[in-house]
Amino acid sequence: MNIVVCVKYVPDATADRQFESDNTVDRVGVDGLLSELDEYAVEQSLQIKEKREGEEVTVTALCVGPAEAEAAVRKSLQMGADAGVHVIDDAIAGSDAIATSLVLAKAIEKIGQPDLIVCGMASTDAGMSVVPAMLAERLGLPQVTFASVVETQGDQVRIKRDGDTATEVVGGTLPLVLSVTDQTGEARYPSFKGIMAAKKKTVDTYSLGDLGVDAGSVGLSVAWTEVAETSARPPRTAGEIVTDESGSGAAALAEFLAAKKFI
Amino acid sequence: MSEILVLVDHVDGAVRKPTLELLAIAKRLGAPSAVFIGGAGQAEAAAEQLGKFGAEKIYAVDDAQIKGYLVAPKAEALQQLAAATNPGAILISSSSEGKEIAGRLAIKLESGLITDAVDVAADGTTTQSVFAGNFTVQAKVTKGTPIITVKPNAAAPEEGAAAGAVEAFAVTISDAAKTAQIVASQPRQATGRPELTEAAIVVSGGRGTGGDFSAVEALADSLGAAVGASRAAVDSGWKPHTFQVGQTGKTVSPQLYVANGISGAIQHRAGMQTSKTIVAVNKDEEAPIFELVDFGVVGDLHSVLPALTAEVEKRKG
Ligand SMILES: Cc1cc2nc3c(=O)[nH]c(=O)nc-3n(C[C@H](O)[C@H](O)[C@H](O)COP(=O)(O)OP(=O)(O)OC[C@H]3O[C@@H](n4cnc5c(N)ncnc54)[C@H](O)[C@@H]3O)c2cc1C
Ligand SMILES: Nc1ncnc2c1ncn2[C@@H]1O[C@H](COP(=O)(O)O)[C@@H](O)[C@H]1O
Numbered sequence: 001m002n003i004v005v006c007v008k009y010v011p012d013a014t015a016d017r018q019f020e021s022d023n024t025v026d027r028v029g030v031d032g033l034l035s036e037l038d039e040y041a042v043e044q045s046l047q048i049k050e051k052r053e054g055e056e057v058t059v060t061a062l063c064v065g066p067a068e069a070e071a072a073v074r075k076s077l078q079m080g081a082d083a084g085v086h087v088i089d090d091a092i093a094g095s096d097a098i099a100t101s102l103v104l105a106k107a108i109e110k111i112g113q114p115d116l117i118v119c120g121m122a123s124t125d126a127g128m129s130v131v132p133a134m135l136a137e138r139l140g141l142p143q144v145t146f147a148s149v150v151e152t153q154g155d156q157v158r159i160k161r162d163g164d165t166a167t168e169v170v171g172g173t174l175p176l177v178l179s180v181t182d183q184t185g186e187a188r189y190p191s192f193k194g195i196m197a198a199k200k201k202t203v204d205t206y207s208l209g210d211l212g213v214d215a216g217s218v219g220l221s222v223a224w225t226e227v228a229e230t231s232a233r234p235p236r237t238a239g240e241i242v243t244d245e246s247g248s249g250a251a252a253l254a255e256f257l258a259a260k261k262f263i
Numbered sequence: 264m265s266e267i268l269v270l271v272d273h274v275d276g277a278v279r280k281p282t283l284e285l286l287a288i289a290k291r292l293g294a295p296s297a298v299f300i301g302g303a304g305q306a307e308a309a310a311e312q313l314g315k316f317g318a319e320k321i322y323a324v325d326d327a328q329i330k331g332y333l334v335a336p337k338a339e340a341l342q343q344l345a346a347a348t349n350p351g352a353i354l355i356s357s358s359s360e361g362k363e364i365a366g367r368l369a370i371k372l373e374s375g376l377i378t379d380a381v382d383v384a385a386d387g388t389t390t391q392s393v394f395a396g397n398f399t400v401q402a403k404v405t406k407g408t409p410i411i412t413v414k415p416n417a418a419a420p421e422e423g424a425a426a427g428a429v430e431a432f433a434v435t436i437s438d439a440a441k442t443a444q445i446v447a448s449q450p451r452q453a454t455g456r457p458e459l460t461e462a463a464i465v466v467s468g469g470r471g472t473g474g475d476f477s478a479v480e481a482l483a484d485s486l487g488a489a490v491g492a493s494r495a496a497v498d499s500g501w502k503p504h505t506f507q508v509g510q511t512g513k514t515v516s517p518q519l520y521v522a523n524g525i526s527g528a529i530q531h532r533a534g535m536q537t538s539k540t541i542v543a544v545n546k547d548e549e550a551p552i553f554e555l556v557d558f559g560v561v562g563d564l565h566s567v568l569p570a571l572t573a574e575v576e577k578r579k580g
Contacts, residue, residue: 158446162505170446225405228403247570
């Protein structure tokens with residue numbers, strides 16, 4: 001069984017994230033890391049492998065991104081993925097979800113015969129939660145997405161999906177695209193053994209040429225949407241803070257809410 | 264004036280409020296046409312309401328081949344309708360399903376896609392809030408038919424009598440689109456309170472509640488508010504995931520957000536930072552949530568909230 005897990009390298013959410021002058025996300029000035037939400041995808045991939053004793057299962061971590069993005073693949077290898085693929089090409093910079101999904105789809109075809117493609121529920125940067133659905137569309141595969149619980153048996157996959165208005169059980173037959181939420185359970189930390197083992201694993205790098213993708217079909221200049229402006233939200237003006245002393249806090253808060261016409 | 268397709272979000276025929284907001288936005292862009300994918304007679308039953316809120320036309324798409332499968336068949340149906348009507352734009356609610364339909368449709372139509380708009384101007388320029396609400400982005404689709412998913416509360420529904428003429432539209436769904444099967448579905452239990460993403464006031468509780476949400480709920484009810492929760496409260500099993508506010512839960516942008524026993528982690532802020540007025544009760548004066556508030560009380564929520572609720576009830580008379 002071949003599992004490909006799509007992992008993105010993103011600016012640290014707890015750092016001071018910025019835009020570049022061309023309105024693309026600054027991916028160099030801010031420390032980056034494997035998107036936390038993709039750790040859940042790696043974890044579920046590893047759990048599926050572990051449950052399939054006696055079956056040959058390969059988990060390949062796939063990342064599209066700049067040179068630094070190899071760190072996301074490395075971390076996946078440390079967690080326990082078997083192999084890594086990093087698609088790197090200057091032409092990719094500034095790609096939107098449409099172009100990213102194209103590159104991912106071509107890379108998955110090159111990796112060859114995947115049974116299961118696992119994604120996170122969203123990128124933690126300017127994530128749209130659309131790449132998994134787009135991948136399914138491009139690869140002509142079923143999508144079972146936003147899973148909070150994943151079960152597989154043979155070639156069957158069943159997930160629980162918490163929708164806006166209902167909780168659904170969705171089923172599909174491999175090969176398919178799966179995306180998982182942070183409800184699927186904590187991702188493991190790389191163990192010392194895992195870190196040592198990862199040093200011996202190789203990360204294959206592909207360029208767009210290797211994938212047969214025309215450089216003119218990706219990147220900022222051909223994106224199907226254009227960002228006209230980015231602006232930092234004005235900082236909230238400091239509010240009033242009171243310390244409660246035997247009921248004074250509630251009274252002051254009620255006064256505030258009344259002045260604002262909430263009561 | 265070109266047609267603007269609005270995908271109707273409904274539960275068993277009952278139209279959800281964000282659809283009415285989409286119709287108001289569609290009116291700025293062109294002539295609103297609602298796309299109602301549903302069972303026999305449901306579109307006709309909803310026609311009066313959809314017309315009242317601006318739909319000139321209502322395309323009734325029979326869901327016999329669509330319901331029971333995830334996302335892909337709806338994207339196919341919209342593709343066929345777009346081919347027949349050549350719309351000026353397609354508007355969809357920013358739910359997880361809505362965004363996925365939009366994603367597949369963008370590839371089918373070779374059209375640009377913008378998700379999570381909090382506003383759309385008459386020229387199609389969208390406003391989005393990114394990086395946990397720290398940045399505002401203005402963007403526009405430059406290729407094909409603009410496909411835009413819009414967050415709840417992005418516009419106020421507008422009444423204005425439009426024709427609301429129902430027209431059946433027949434679609435053919437491929438077998439390839441019928442591969443992710445919905446095997447079971449359990450509708451969400453009604454809470455009797457406003458919908459979290461639609462509410463004007465949200466009262467949330469975090470780990471600081473210690474698992475007892477009664478004071479949070481009593482305050483919410485006195486204010487007519489929805490109840491929310493932090494992930495810590497959800498992970499502890501105190502509230503179901505549908506209550507979660509934040510990066511991996513709901514984004515809310517109410518007139519008033521009241522955070523109780525919530526520290527204010529970046530992932531929580533991501534879901535509430537754009538609220539108009541923010542209030543917090545927390546016993547730690549150093550809690551980062553206080554950086555956001557218009558009014559904060561340093562104190563124990565178990566005593567502050569009941570006193571506040573009593574005060575609210577008293578003022579209501
Ligand atoms: C990938 C990822 C996604 C995440 N997504 C989300 C998300 O969508 N939503 C979300 O909320 N979090 C999310 N988190 C978790 C987030 O980082 C925080 O862990 C979480 O928000 C903390 O919840 P909390 O504020 O309730 O708990 P804590 O941080 O433990 O804060 C509890 C607060 O309660 C106060 N308190 C305690 N007792 C009382 C009392 N009696 N009266 C008043 N105050 C009291 C304390 O002073 C403290 O400030 C995510 C994390 C990750 C890594
Ligand atoms: N550049 C990328 N490289 C690898 N995987 C990606 C990339 N972008 C998105 N993904 C995958 O798609 C998921 C959803 O991303 P998004 O649609 O951007 O929110 C992520 O959680 C990843 O699994």
